[in-house]
Amino acid sequence: MSSRVVYFNGRFVPEAEARVSIFDSALMxxxxxxxxxxxYNRRPFKxxxxxxxxxxSLRLLEIDCGLTIDEMERITLETLERNRPTESADMDWQIMHDVSRGPLDVYRTAFAEGIRPTVSINCWPLITHMGGFAPKYASGVHLVIPAQQALPAHLVDxxxxxxxxLQYQMALLQAARMGAGRWPVLLDPxxxxxxxxxxNIFLVTNGELLTxxxxxxxxxxxxxxxxxxxxxxxIPVRETNLxxxxxxxxxxxxxxxxxxxxVHATTFEGQMIGHGGPGPIFQRLLEAWKNRVGIDFVAQAGHYAEHLPAWEEAQANGPN
Ligand SMILES: Cc1ncc(COP(=O)(O)O)c(C=O)c1O
Incomplete structure (x- = not known):
């Protein structure tokens, strides 16, 4: 069990103890x-x-989480600070916020403290996500169009x-049936x-970036x-229908x-894109990204990939 902590409804609790009720509107x-x-370099990016x-998103869902955005920011930074000592000094982190309106009112008698929104913030070492992802920086990804469509904004925004x-999960299932490692890009109606x-997806055509x-x-x-x-x-950029x-x-x-x-795509619907490797505009943007965030995150992912088996073994063997 890890010694990471999670901010959960006003308190910091061990990660394994942070549990959302089966009566929560999130589950329903x-x-x-x-x-x-x-x-990047232990500092949250944007x-x-x-x-x-x-x-x-909360305004759209009509949820009042009970914290101002400044409070949420302060608690987020505190959650990160509390978890940092559980890893080596050079570990980067994923920070996840999850907020629901809480348990459904019909189950209120099960909650002595009353119905309150469920607010959690967890931090997870990026070694698992990025260690697993690392080979894709070299190989690129294969894009396919699944049967599942994106929901138009007038239905669910x-x-x-x-x-x-669920629409994303269906798309992933359909893409997996089209071949191992296929990434679905959803079309709108x-x-x-x-x-x-x-x-999100970007194309480059005749030197212009399109999205x-x-x-x-x-x-x-x-x-x-x-x-x-x-x-x-x-680099010229245009947002347009594609x-x-x-x-x-x-x-x-x-x-x-x-x-x-x-990450660059190697194929789209089974056809090679460009020469199949990272293109020149992608490469300029990748370098600019690295400069912007102050770390070569591609090299970092490779380093994580090397250390992931030992890290997982250490996690299985007890608190860090
Ligand atoms: C549906 C969807 N589109 C796009 C993105 C990319 O957004 P971001 O760059 O903020 O991670 C995400 C991220 O999770 C997503 O879930």
């Missing part, structure tokens, strides 16, 4: 907003942007980051590229960072998300 409806932030998105994610189950309009997608923090960096590098046709003509395609920042 997927009615929970969440966020995932990562650290924490405020992630918290702004969390509070925007993907701009809110919530645990109601108009046939335009939306996003993957945990990432789906901010409509039926989560507005990724990494998407915004990529656009900022492209502008700094004088379909299967545009993707098949693209010189480069890549995906962005908080944990790995960006």
């Amino acid at each position: 409806y997927g009615d929970m907003a969440f966020e995932m932030t990562r650290t 924490l405020r942007e992630h918290l702004d998105r969390l509070y925007a 993907a701009k809110a980051k919530t645990r109601s994610r 108009d046939g335009f590229l939306a996003e993957g189950p945990g990432w 789906p309009e901010p409509r039926n997608i989560l507005l990724g923090v990494s998407r915004a960072t990529t656009i900022e960096l492209a502008r700094e590098l004088d 379909g299967r046709y545009e993707a098949l003509q693209a010189d480069e395609i890549f995906c962005t998300a908080t944990t790995y920042a960006l």
Whole structure:
């Protein structure tokens, strides 16, 4: 058992003791907003942007979590500080926020303290996520279009980051049936590229960076960072409707998300993209990302991959 602690409803508790009730609205409806932030060099990257998105999701769900955004930020940093000593000094972290409206009112007699929102913040060493991901920085990923479509914003707005994610799970199941390691990119009901189950998509065509309009997608923090960096590098950027046709003509395609920042796609629907390796615009953006966050996170992932078996064994053998 680890000695990590979790902020859970106003207290810091051992990770294994942080449990959400079976009567929670999160379990009943997927009615929970969440966020995932990562650290680079132990400092949370764009924490405020992630918290702004969390509070925007909460407004949509009509949940008052009982904390101001400043309080949430302070408690987040405290959670990270409390967990840091459980790992070597060079470990980076994933920080997860999960907020629901709490147990359903009909079960109120089971909660002596009354019905309150469920608010948790956990920190997890990035070695597991990034150690497992490391080979993809070299191999790239294979994109496919699953039968499952993205939900249009007028039904359920993907701009809110919530645990109601069955469409993404269905897409993942369908992609897995299309071949091992396939990554699904969902089309919206108009046939335009939306996003993957945990990432945004970019194409490069004739030197221009293209990405789906901010409509039926989560507005990724990494998407915004990529656009900022492209502008700094004088790479033209356009948010527009993109379909299967545009993707098949693209010189480069890549995906962005908080944990790995960006990864190139090797194929789209079974056809090679460009020469199949990371393209020149992707490579410029990758270098700019590394400079921006102050660490070579590709090398770091490789280092994590090497140390992951020993780390997992140490975790299994007792508290760290
Ligand atoms: C559906 C979806 N799209 C895009 C993203 C990428 O967002 P970010 O760059 O903020 O991690 C995520 C992240 O989890 C996601 O769940």
